[in-house]
Amino acid sequence: MAGVSTIKRGDSRFYVDPDDGSIKVPGVTSVGSMLPKDYLMYWSAKEAAEAAVTNWDIVSELVKRDPAGATDYLKNAHRRKSRAASDLGSAAHDYFERLARGERVLDRSVHIDVKPHVRWFREFLQEVQPEFLYLEETVWSDTHKYAGSFDAIAKIDGETVILDWKTSKSIYDSVALQLSAYRYADRIILAETGESVPMPEIVGGGALHIRPEGWALHPVQCDEAVFATFQHLRGVFDWEKDGKKGVIGKPIASGGEFVTGTQRRAA
Secondary structure, eight states: OOOOOEEEETTEEEEEOSSOTTOEEEBHHHHHTTSOOHHHHHHHHHHHHHHHHHTHHHHHHHHHHOHHHHHHHHHTHHHHHHHHHHHHHHHHHHHHHHHHTTOOOOGGGSOTTTHHHHHHHHHHHHHHOOEEEEESOEEEETTTTEEEEOSEEEEETTEEEEEEEEOSSSOOTHHHHHHHHHHTOSEEEOTTTOOEEEOOOOOEEEEEEEETTEEEEEEEOOSHHHHHHHHHHHHHHHIIIIITTTOSOOOSSOOTTOOOHHHHHHO
């Protein structure tokens, strides 16, 4: 396989140009993370509070022996929850890809937590009859300097659409930004050969939401207006990573015993 490699820098993922390793561009998901997500702050606080209440006997003993450890346990509660959801989502995505490629998947080999998702994906394939053109490939934008990996491009009722599989509890509107970025990329880099092919003409997007209790295919607006917003976030990404460095210079005048935050931290 000649897939596109990625690297992590801080909290961001960068894709490495397979033809020129010196060229690295941010991933679609990392650019999308520039979007404010206030709900995550409240959700993480809720998870910490629930962990304290549910495991109060354990936490109270831990506080006596290791207060710092108790703090770490509670502040990382949301990460444990999201990691478990991410693991389930990754396992489900693997089965979705195999089924979409027409591979045989034996139910007895599927983990019990993912069996409902596999069942509903099979039903989606039977009901909608998508004709898959590309699965789990990488897009690259030479124009706007980003890359990303999409789930599927398929023909449904004769129209070419880009699809994203979602196993999370809810579908967030940021999926529109994500799909627009894939849609308006310049090319697809095929994992099998490393060859680049032009993006096909895509008429729209969809999010396939699969939960243990059922499935639903949602149309997603991912047109040029949505893509324009993604481009703004691309600019914000550059600002956060490099642009804001050095914008505040050293004092050219001062008085009293003023001490900067940097000086306090150094002390």
